[in-house]
Amino acid sequence: MPESVTRESAAGADAGIREPAKPAERRLLWLVGPAFVAAIAYVDPGNVAANLTAGAQFQYLLVWVLVAANVMAVIVQYLSAKLGLVTGRSLPELLGDRMPRTGRVLYWVQAEVISAATDLAEVIGGAIALQILFGLPLLLGGLIVGIVSMGILAVQSRRGQRTFEFVMMGLLGVITIGFVASLVVSPVDWGAAAGGLVPRFEGSRSVLLAASMLGATVMPHAVYLHSSLALDRHGASGDPARVRHLLRANKWDVVFALAVAGSVNIAMLLLAAASLPGVSGTDSIEGAHAAIAQALGPAIGVIFGIGLLASGLASTSVGCYAGAAVMSGLLHVRVPLLVRRAITLVPALIVLGVGIDPTWALVISQVVLSVGIPFAVIPLVWLTSRRGTMGDFVNRMPLRVAGIVTVVAIVALNGALIGLTATGLE
Numbered sequence: 001m002p003e004s005v006t007r008e009s010a011a012g013a014d015a016g017i018r019e020p021a022k023p024a025e026r027r028l029l030w031l032v033g034p035a036f037v038a039a040i041a042y043v044d045p046g047n048v049a050a051n052l053t054a055g056a057q058f059q060y061l062l063v064w065v066l067v068a069a070n071v072m073a074v075i076v077q078y079l080s081a082k083l084g085l086v087t088g089r090s091l092p093e094l095l096g097d098r099m100p101r102t103g104r105v106l107y108w109v110q111a112e113v114i115s116a117a118t119d120l121a122e123v124i125g126g127a128i129a130l131q132i133l134f135g136l137p138l139l140l141g142g143l144i145v146g147i148v149s150m151g152i153l154a155v156q157s158r159r160g161q162r163t164f165e166f167v168m169m170g171l172l173g174v175i176t177i178g179f180v181a182s183l184v185v186s187p188v189d190w191g192a193a194a195g196g197l198v199p200r201f202e203g204s205r206s207v208l209l210a211a212s213m214l215g216a217t218v219m220p221h222a223v224y225l226h227s228s229l230a231l232d233r234h235g236a237s238g239d240p241a242r243v244r245h246l247l248r249a250n251k252w253d254v255v256f257a258l259a260v261a262g263s264v265n266i267a268m269l270l271l272a273a274a275s276l277p278g279v280s281g282t283d284s285i286e287g288a289h290a291a292i293a294q295a296l297g298p299a300i301g302v303i304f305g306i307g308l309l310a311s312g313l314a315s316t317s318v319g320c321y322a323g324a325a326v327m328s329g330l331l332h333v334r335v336p337l338l339v340r341r342a343i344t345l346v347p348a349l350i351v352l353g354v355g356i357d358p359t360w361a362l363v364i365s366q367v368v369l370s371v372g373i374p375f376a377v378i379p380l381v382w383l384t385s386r387r388g389t390m391g392d393f394v395n396r397m398p399l400r401v402a403g404i405v406t407v408v409a410i411v412a413l414n415g416a417l418i419g420l421t422a423t424g425l426e
Contacts, residue, residue, distance in 0.1 A: 031234070035077060036257040040172060043172070045128070048311065055271065061201075073217060079403060092224055092330050110372060153317055157338065175310045276295070
C-alpha cells in the first residue's frame with residue numbers, strides 16, 4: 001500500500017480520504033487528538049467494575065497497580081502511534097504483511113473475539129447506566145446504547161476524524177466529571193492513599209483484582225487502533241524532520257490523554273476506598289452505585305450514572321472503530337462502520353436478553369481481554385525495536401528495555417488473572 005497522505009482510512013472506506021498532512025510548523029497543541037480517542041478505552045465500564053471492587057474490598061492497597069498500569073499504557077500507546085507515523089502503516093497492516101493467509105485469518109479471529117468481549121462490556125455498562133438513571137430494562141438500554149453509538153460513528157464517517165476526536169474529548173470530559181466530582185465530598189484518607197503506592201498484595205484475591213485492573217486498563221483494541229488513528233490524523237510522511245515533529249506532538253498527546261484517563265481510574269478506586277469499604281453488594285456496578293448514592297447523596301449517584309453512560313457510549317464507539325481497523329489491516333476487507341456496529345451489537349443484546357448476570361459477563365469479558373493482550377503488545381514492541389522496520393527511528397535502548405519490561409509485566413499479571421480465575425481462588 002503506498003505511503004501517501006491520501007491513503008484510505010484503515011478504519012473503513014466509509015471514513016473517506018485521510019486528512020492532508022499538517023505542516024510541521026503547526027503548533028503542537030493543534031496536533032493532539034488521536035491519543036484522546038484511544039484513551040477512551042482506558043475508562044470503559046470494565047475499568048469501573050474492577051476499580052470499584054478493588055477499592056471497596058482492599059481500600060487503598062492497589063493504588064500502585066493503577067499507577068503502574070497507566071505508565072505501561074503511556075509506553076504502549078506511544079509505541080503504537082510511533083509505529084504508524086514512522087512506517088506509514090498500521091500495526092494490523094504490518095502484521096498482515098508478514099503472515100501467510102491462514103495466519104492472518106487466525107490472528108484476525110482472535111482479535112475479533114477480543115473485540116466482541118470489549119463491546120460486550122461496553123454495551124452492558126451503558127445499559128446498566130440507563131437502568132440506574134431511568135429504570136430502563138437492560139435489553140432496551142443496550143439497544144439504545146447501540147443506536148446512539150451509531151450516531152457517534154456517523155460523525156466520524158461523515159465529518160472526519162478531527163470532529164470525531166472533539167466528540168470523544170467531550171465525552172471524556174463528561175466521564176472525568178462523573179467519576180472525579182464525587183471525590184469532593186468523599187472522606188479520602190490521603191495518607192493511606194499515598195501508602196497505596198507501595199507495591200504489595202494481600203492474598204490471591206488481591207492478585208486477581210490487580211490483574212483484572214490491568215486487563216481493564218491496557219486494552220488490545222486501543223493498541224491496534226492508535227497506529228491507525230495517528231495515520232488517519234496526520235498522514236504518512238517521508239520527511240524525517242516532520243516525523244520527528246509529529247512524534248514529539250504525539251508524545252505529549254499520549255501523556256496528556258492518559259494522565260486524564262489515569263486520574264479517572266484512580267478517582268474511582270479512591271471513591272470506593274473512602275465510601276464503600278465493607279459495604280455489601282459493591283461487587284456489582286449497580287450495588288456500588290446504590291451504596292454511593294446512599295453514602296454521598298442522590299446527586300452524586302446521578303453524576304456517577306452519567307459518567308458511566310458516557311463511558312459506555314464512547315468506548316463502544318471506539319471499540320467498533322478499532323475492530324474495523326484490524327479487519328482492514330489483516331484481511332484487507334473494509335466494512336462500513338455503521339454496518340459493523342449493527343453486527344457487533346448482536347452478541348451483547350443476546351447476553352442482555354437471556355438474563356445473564358451483567359456483572360458476571362463483565363468479569364468474563366475482562367478475562368477474555370487478558371488472553372488477547374500479548375497478541376497486541378509483543379508484536380508492537382518487537383516491530384518498533386527492529387531497525388529494518390523503523391530505520392533511524394528504531395527504539396533506543398531505554399525505550400526498548402521499558403517496552404520489554406512492560407510486556408513481561410502485562411503477560412505475567414494477565415496470566416495470573418487467567419490462572420486464578422480458572423482455579424477459582426479467592
